[in-house]
Amino acid sequence: MYRKSKKGIHAVTGTVKNILDKNVSIREVVFIALVFLCLAPAVSPPVALLLGVVTAQVVGHPYIHLNHRASQFLLQLSVVGLGFGMHVNNALNAGKEGMLLTTGSIAGTLILGVVLYRILKIEKKTAFLISVGTAICGGSAIAAIAPVVQAGEKQMSVALGVVFILNSLALFLFPSIGHFFGLSQNDFGLWSAVAVHDTSSVVGVAAKYGMEALEVATTVKLARALWIVPVALMSSVMFRTGGGKVKIPYFIGLFVLAMLLNSYVPFIRNISPYILDISKSGLTLTLFLIGCGLTGKTVGQVGGRLFLMGCLLWIVISVFALWAVLSKNT
Structure with missing residues (x-):
């Protein structure tokens, strides 16, 4: 019994020594310091994203x-906290108001995506993933539809790269545009939900505008x-893949x-x-991690025509959604 206890103590001691003996690089110190900085109330989501991009x-x-898994988990946890x-009652009212705009914008974006794919003569699966995103x-x-259309890793990476770059721009541009047009909290929330790609960026943009937004x-x-569900079913028919496992965000x-x-x-x-306060801090940290993932490799693998397609889709859906929001008030 004594020997077993002694062995256990030595094992724990050895593990602690290995941890303490490990050399911590300056890069790790800077990164950890920035993580704590992003948890401070003074750092807004767009600033956190910018810090992440500069860090990368x-x-x-x-x-x-570990970045992708960590940012995804933290995003989901933060959204649940929100x-x-x-x-x-407020959520139901918002959902009803956005239903028609959501349906029209999704259908219109997918149709425009097919048109641009043919005009620009670009790779079909990557173009479709950008349209869906x-x-x-x-x-x-993109992550949910990629296995359904049997897209490769490179096709998925390029589509994610396009969407990510445009998401980053939205965080800085959208609040200013909203103030320029004098959008109410409700209207800005509706517009950003339709026009901004990722949930993380939508939440980051809206949080900067106000709590109601x-x-x-x-x-x-x-x-x-x-x-994602009906589009996945449609995708399996379009690409004749016979379907695939669709990952629904739990x-x-x-x-x-x-x-x-x-x-x-x-x-x-x-x-x-x-x-709610903890969740907002978690979201800010999420955007910092997402920014850290924007490496030169991610930017470099995005082709000119694919990026042009992503920009055109984004501009069209943003202008259409803004026009719809402004029109309902006239």
Whole structure:
């Protein structure tokens, strides 16, 4: 018994020594310091994204192999936490208001994507993934549809690269455009949910504009993500693949559960503001990690015609959604 205990102590001691003896690089120190900086209230989501991009280009990401999984998990956790700041009735009203615009914009974007693919004469599967990412919910839609159309890793990476670059631009451009046109909180939330690709960027953009915009944008965007299912079925027919495994974002259900708890459980409403603050910090950190993933390799693999297609799709859907939002108020 004594020998076993002694062996256990030596094993623990050896593990601790290995950890302490490991050389920590300057790159790791800088990265960890920036992670803590992004948790500070003074750092906004767009600033965090910019810090991430600069880190990727200047310092380099010391844990790049873990970045995608970490950012995805943190994003999903943060979105669920945002549900604790929303009420079911407000969410239903926002969902109803955005339903027609969502349906029209998704159909229009996919049709325009086919037209541009033929005009620009670019690779079919990559073009389709860019169209789906623009139409529905960015990287999540691309990841879900890629196995259905049997897209390769390079095709998926290029599509994600296009969407990511445009997402980054949206974080800086959209709030200024919203203020220029005098959009209300509700209108901006609706517009950003339709026109910005990824859920993370939608939430980041809307959070900068205001709490009501955040509530509307998050609800409409997550409802929009459910379109992955019918689009996946359509994709399997178009590409004659016989279907494939579709990955539906499970955190949407948890987000709805969080809203229900916040709406109908008094005890939860007392702690909801704290959960909401933590979730906002988590989102800011998520955008920093996403920025860290924008390496020179990611940018370099995006071809000119594919990027042009992504830009045209994004501009058209953004202008159409803005016109629809402004028109309903006249």
